Amino acid sequence: MTRRPELLPGTLDMLILKTLTRGALHGYGIALSIKRSSDDVLTVEEGSLYPALQRLLVQGWVMGEWKVTETGRRARFYTLTAAGRKQLNVELSQFEQMITAIGRVLRDPQEA
Amino acid sequence: MTRRPELLPGTLDMLILKTLTRGALHGYGIALSIKRSSDDVLTVEEGSLYPALQRLLVQGWVMGEWKVTETGRRARFYTLTAAGRKQLNVELSQFEQMITAIGRVLRDPQEA
DNA sequence: TTCTATCCATAGGCAATCTATACATGCAGT
């Protein structure tokens, strides 16, 4: 464990989908949003973000369309689809269940 | 994401170290303990567990010695070392921080 | 005009986990 992951493995898709529930965003905006709302704890590297967005597009969980930002630059804006919203709920409940289970292990006092 | 991981990636070492704070255990016992104390939510596969134990041995976070179980079988018993205890604390606090950060992202209402 | 922030994207690598398999023994039931 020499490595220092910037986020918990397996949570990236969930974080992206959740971020998009607040409206369409381009990739860079998604990264900024996650960074800010986590108080700079979670950093999504570009080399993680764009491949993830490709996966989400292929799976039909997000839609993408080229537009122009407020600052006049071309950017691809991603929108959550209905399927994406469903998927988010699935991932949220699985995550919740995992965290609860881990919490039990970490706090479990007895045994033998 | 067709796959169904049995645990949250990146948390296995922490779970093993934590389990060993309650005393020495052999591999199979560790797996059972985690499964039970998580109410069967977390399952540690053998192909994940033994490589993980090897890592922990190499890093000096656990010690291993061959003994005989109560049922008369040979088994390798693992014990937490002082360094392992320290490492556990590091991982616990990092995990806590991650979870807190993710929680903020998942609950964050505002933005633009 | 040079720098910084904004924006997209891919290649290559690596760590961690899973699947599948192999082997061995104690004990209970038939």
Next chain:
DNA sequence: ACTGCATGTATAGATTGCCTATGGATAGAA
């Protein structure tokens, strides 16, 4: 005696998922 199950260790190979390192392009500020 045989079968099956729980107990117990271990490795090979594949896959997933994220990171590092790049590369390129433009708007706006200094």
